[in-house]
Amino acid sequence: MYTMLIVDDNPNDRSGITELIDWEEEFIEVVGTAINGEDGFHKAIALKPDLVLTDVSMPIQNGIEMTEMIKQELPDTQFIFMSCFDDVEYLQSAINLDVCAYVLKPIVIPELVKAVGKMRKLKEVDMKREKHEAELVALVEQSLPLLQEQFLKELFYSSAWDGNELAARMKYLKMDLECEQYCVFCVQIDNYGIHYTNESMDQRHLLIYRLQKCVQEAITNPHDSCFLASQGYDRIVGIKKYSKSDISGNLDDITECANHCMELANQRLGLHVTIGISGLSDNLNDVAEQYGRAEYAVKSKIYSSGNRIIFHSEVYEPDHQVHYNYKNMYDELRNVVMGCDEASKLKFMETYLSQEAKFTENYIKSISYTIVNILHTILVENGKRFGDIFEDDFTIWRNLSLIETFADIKQFIMNTIHSVCDCLNKYNGKRNSIVDDIKAVIDEKYAEIENVNQIVEKMFISASHANLVFKQVTGSTIFDWVTAKRMEIAKQMLLNPYVKIYEIPEKIGYKTGAHFRSVFKGYTGTTPKQYQEKYSR
Incomplete structure (x- = not known):
C-alpha cells in the first residue's frame, strides 16, 4: 500500500478526489489533505507520503514552489500536477521537477487513476532498485574481510x-x-x-x-x-x-x-x-x-x-664463493659410500657444506644437487637406483627441491648418504655371497666346466645375471676366472717333474693340446715348454 497527500485550495476538488475513487483498490491510502502549498509542505514533512497529488495554482504558495521545497527534504516522493490551464510554463516546470504526470482539470477519473498507476509502477521500480542496492550493500559488508x-x-x-x-x-x-x-x-x-x-x-x-x-x-x-x-x-x-x-x-x-x-x-x-x-x-x-x-x-x-x-x-649477505672439482668430489664420495665410515662422512660434509661458511643460495642448491647426482651414479654403477631405496627414482629430487633451509639440506644429504651406504652394504653382501659360491664351484670343477650354466645351475640365478654380478665384484667374467684358475693349475703342474706336458690339457679341461697351448701362451706370454724350462729347478 502506498500513501498519498492531496493538496488543493478547492474543497470540492479535495473531497471529490478523496471520495469518488476507490483508492484501496489502487493500493493507495490517502493520509491527508492540504489547502495550499505552505500547508502541503508542512503536512508532507510530517506524513512523508509516497505520492503528492497537487494543484499548481494556489494562494500563499503554489504547487511548483511547494514541490521544489518537498523534493529537497523528501527526494523519493513522487508528484502529480493538476491544473485548469494547459500552460506551457506549467508543463515545463513539471518536466524540470521530474513530475510523474500532469492532469488537466476538470479531473477525468480514469485519467487520474491511470496517472496514479504510473506513479505506482515507478515506485515499485524504485523499491526493487532500493532493495537490490540494500542487498548489495549487505553483501559488501559480508565480503568486507x-x-x-x-x-x-x-x-x-x-x-x-x-x-x-x-x-x-x-x-x-x-x-x-x-x-x-x-x-x-x-x-x-x-x-x-x-x-x-x-x-x-x-x-x-x-x-x-x-x-x-x-x-x-x-x-x-x-x-x-x-x-x-x-x-x-x-x-x-x-x-x-x-x-x-x-x-x-x-x-x-x-x-x-x-x-x-x-x-x-x-x-x-x-x-x-x-x-x-x-x-x-x-x-x-x-x-x-x-x-x-x-x-x-x-x-x-x-x-x-x-x-x-x-x-x-x-639478514647477512652471503659472500662465500666455493669452487669444487667434480672428479675429486666423486672420488671422495665414492670412498665415503664404499667405506661407510662415519668419520669420513662427517669430513666430507664439513668440506663441502660447512655450517660456518656463508654460502650463497646458488652454491647451496648447486652443491646439494651435485652430491645427490653423484650418489645416484654410484648406485647405478652397482646395479641399483634411488627407486630401490625410496618410493621411486624421482621422490628424492622432489623432496630436495622443497627443502627450505641450509640445516635441513645438510641433514637431508647426510640421511641420503646413510641410505645409499646401507643399500650397497646389503646388496654387496648378497653379491659377495654369489661370487663366493661361483668361485667355490670353479675351484672344485674347473676341469669339467664347459659353460657358465654348468656353474650356476644349482644357484637358481641366470647365467647372464651371474656374469653381471661377478664382473661388478671382481672385474672379471666368470669364464675368464675359469681360464685363470686352469692356467694357475697348469703352471703348478708344469713345475711337477712327475707330470708330462701332454697330460696337462685333459687334467685341467682342454680337449686338445693345441687349444691348451694357445690359451697358456695368451695368459703367460710363453709356451708350456718354455715356461717349464724357465722355471723348473
Whole structure:
C-alpha cells in the first residue's frame, strides 16, 4: 500500500478526489489533505507520503514552489500536477521537477487513476532498485574481510598510489591505516611443500585459517591494531600499526608478538613457522618496499634454519664463493659410500657444506644437487637406483627441491648418504655371497666346466645375471676366472717333474693340446715348454 497527500485550495476538488475513487483498490491510502502549498509542505514533512497529488495554482504558495521545497527534504516522493490551464510554463516546470504526470482539470477519473498507476509502477521500480542496492550493500559488508585482504595484497605489490585514492579506498573498506609507525610481517609455514601438499584442499584451507587466527590473536592488542591477508596456503602477511613513534618500544612489541605467534603455532597447531619482519616505517607509500623486506627476511632462512624470527636488518649477505672439482668430489664420495665410515662422512660434509661458511643460495642448491647426482651414479654403477631405496627414482629430487633451509639440506644429504651406504652394504653382501659360491664351484670343477650354466645351475640365478654380478665384484667374467684358475693349475703342474706336458690339457679341461697351448701362451706370454724350462729347478 502506498500513501498519498492531496493538496488543493478547492474543497470540492479535495473531497471529490478523496471520495469518488476507490483508492484501496489502487493500493493507495490517502493520509491527508492540504489547502495550499505552505500547508502541503508542512503536512508532507510530517506524513512523508509516497505520492503528492497537487494543484499548481494556489494562494500563499503554489504547487511548483511547494514541490521544489518537498523534493529537497523528501527526494523519493513522487508528484502529480493538476491544473485548469494547459500552460506551457506549467508543463515545463513539471518536466524540470521530474513530475510523474500532469492532469488537466476538470479531473477525468480514469485519467487520474491511470496517472496514479504510473506513479505506482515507478515506485515499485524504485523499491526493487532500493532493495537490490540494500542487498548489495549487505553483501559488501559480508565480503568486507575479503575485500580488505585483496586491498592489502594490492598495497604489498604496488608502490604507485595516489594519496587521495589511497585514503578513499581505506575509508570505503573501513581500514584505518593512519598511524605514526607500522611494520610489515610475513609468517610462513616451514617445509610446507614436503608436509602438506598431499593434504586435501579442505585440510589445507583449514590449516591456513587456523594459523591466521593464531596470528590475529598474537599480534592484535587494545592499543595498536593490525590487518592480515593469507597468501596461498602457506603464509600469512600483515601490517601492524603503532599510534606512537617509539622505535625501541615498538620493536620490542613486535618481537614479543612474534614470539607469542610462534608459540601458538608450535603448541596449538604443531606447526614450525618462520616470521620475517620488515622493520619500522612512517610512510604508507613504502608498504610495498617494507613487504619486500619482510619476504626477503623469511627467504633468508635458507642460510640457517627455520622456526625462528628474522628481522630484515639481521639478514647477512652471503659472500662465500666455493669452487669444487667434480672428479675429486666423486672420488671422495665414492670412498665415503664404499667405506661407510662415519668419520669420513662427517669430513666430507664439513668440506663441502660447512655450517660456518656463508654460502650463497646458488652454491647451496648447486652443491646439494651435485652430491645427490653423484650418489645416484654410484648406485647405478652397482646395479641399483634411488627407486630401490625410496618410493621411486624421482621422490628424492622432489623432496630436495622443497627443502627450505641450509640445516635441513645438510641433514637431508647426510640421511641420503646413510641410505645409499646401507643399500650397497646389503646388496654387496648378497653379491659377495654369489661370487663366493661361483668361485667355490670353479675351484672344485674347473676341469669339467664347459659353460657358465654348468656353474650356476644349482644357484637358481641366470647365467647372464651371474656374469653381471661377478664382473661388478671382481672385474672379471666368470669364464675368464675359469681360464685363470686352469692356467694357475697348469703352471703348478708344469713345475711337477712327475707330470708330462701332454697330460696337462685333459687334467685341467682342454680337449686338445693345441687349444691348451694357445690359451697358456695368451695368459703367460710363453709356451708350456718354455715356461717349464724357465722355471723348473
